[in-house]
Amino acid sequence: MVSDKDTPFIVFGAPDIHNEEIDEIVATLHSGWIGTGPRVAQFEQDFAAVKAVGQDQVAAVNSCTAALHVSMIAAGLKPGDEVLTTAMTFCATANAIIHAGATPVLVDIDPLTLNIDTTQLEQRITPRTRAIVPVHFAGLPCEMDRIMAVAATNNLLVIEDCAHAIETQWRGQHAGTLGDFGCFSFYVTKNVVTGEGGMVLARSPEMIDRIKVLALHGMSKDAWSRFSDDGYKHYEVVAAGFKYNMMDLQAALGIHQLRRMEQNWLRRREIWQRYQQVFADLPAGCPAEPEDHMRHAYHLYTLSIDERDCGISRDSFIDRMSDAGIGVGVHYRSLAQQPYYQERFNWRPEDFPVSTAFGNNTVSLPLGPSLDDADVHRITDTVSAILAK
Ligand SMILES: *Cc1c(COP(=O)(O)O)cnc(C)c1O
Numbered sequence: 001m002v003s004d005k006d007t008p009f010i011v012f013g014a015p016d017i018h019n020e021e022i023d024e025i026v027a028t029l030h031s032g033w034i035g036t037g038p039r040v041a042q043f044e045q046d047f048a049a050v051k052a053v054g055q056d057q058v059a060a061v062n063s064c065t066a067a068l069h070v071s072m073i074a075a076g077l078k079p080g081d082e083v084l085t086t087a088m089t090f091c092a093t094a095n096a097i098i099h100a101g102a103t104p105v106l107v108d109i110d111p112l113t114l115n116i117d118t119t120q121l122e123q124r125i126t127p128r129t130r131a132i133v134p135v136h137f138a139g140l141p142c143e144m145d146r147i148m149a150v151a152a153t154n155n156l157l158v159i160e161d162c163a164h165a166i167e168t169q170w171r172g173q174h175a176g177t178l179g180d181f182g183c184f185s186f187y188v189t190k191n192v193v194t195g196e197g198g199m200v201l202a203r204s205p206e207m208i209d210r211i212k213v214l215a216l217h218g219m220s221k222d223a224w225s226r227f228s229d230d231g232y233k234h235y236e237v238v239a240a241g242f243k244y245n246m247m248d249l250q251a252a253l254g255i256h257q258l259r260r261m262e263q264n265w266l267r268r269r270e271i272w273q274r275y276q277q278v279f280a281d282l283p284a285g286c287p288a289e290p291e292d293h294m295r296h297a298y299h300l301y302t303l304s305i306d307e308r309d310c311g312i313s314r315d316s317f318i319d320r321m322s323d324a325g326i327g328v329g330v331h332y333r334s335l336a337q338q339p340y341y342q343e344r345f346n347w348r349p350e351d352f353p354v355s356t357a358f359g360n361n362t363v364s365l366p367l368g369p370s371l372d373d374a375d376v377h378r379i380t381d382t383v384s385a386i387l388a389k
Helices: 019-031 038-050 064-074 091-099 144-154 205-214 248-259 261-279 314-323 339-345 353-361 373-387
Strands: 058-061 082-086 103-107 129-133 157-161 181-185 198-202 301-304 362-365
Touching: 019 248, 038 058, 038 198, 038 248, 058 064, 058 205, 064 091, 064 157, 064 181, 064 198, 064 205, 082 091, 091 103, 103 339, 129 144, 144 157, 198 205, 248 261, 261 301, 261 373, 314 362, 314 373, 353 362
Parallel strands: 082 103, 082 129, 129 157, 157 181
Antiparallel strands: 058 198, 181 198, 301 362
């Protein structure tokens, strides 16, 4: 079936942009200041309020990848250090560890939660282990009590990859505030969008000071305060820093996206729960429900298509969905299935059997707040028709 104008293609992860964002972008362009300035400061303040932390505990950057990297540099990771992370994540998690000079060490996932299997954490620890990077996959929180206990016993840093987890909570605490650092993404497909963008949340304000310097060339004063009213101030280069700052043009989107965060979360939850109801009797695997002490961010809705149960392969399922005009995603093939890491670290898919099996079978359905009920119907009908025996 080819989609026509009565059934427009549903783009996977399409951003939900309203007039407030468009007006703010135009106002930013007219303001004469489009780089890092007052709107970034506003966005940081608003984000800190959402996360119930001090404004001195957050730093806006230009991606979650940058947030992860600069956190690891600020924390002093160095060559030879080992960092534990999950085999079921986006490559940026591992790449940030590598660029910090450290070595990623993979841990397989729990088959139910799809998060790092905390029962395998301790057996991967060596005298060189310095940090754990848990990823709250799809928005479901990791077992943070266990992770923080292992970290405390072994004197490890915890850097939470919160790219899926802006709204996630664990026992009433916001994701990103449990570890030493939380790193957030505002990429186009994420729950809050700035185009490209990210945020570091740190327990320690001193770390945020360091991160702000490292994220802007290693300069000790940022450009905005240099040109403030109280006269010219010379900057000093105190580190070989990076170009990781967020622009006001990006923050202009984020300020308004953040105001609709809760409303968008409620709509995604509604769609997610609808999928759970409709797909419960299909031969595909459905994601785990959050337990009472968890708040799910509902970033992804993943189905697991095992050809032996479903009579169709995951990749054929994707083709059938595309033919029906519905864009889907794959999050993710296991890191141990990627050739660069296989060559460099000798990772083998069979050593991470749960991640590998999930990576071979998983498909993510559209879950954006801009989907209307008719879209959701079309998606559930199409999935049900493809998977009907
Ligand atoms: C998207 C994503 C990242 C990278 O975020 P960017 O803002 O695009 O750099 C990192 N980790 C995970 C788990 C992601 O999904």
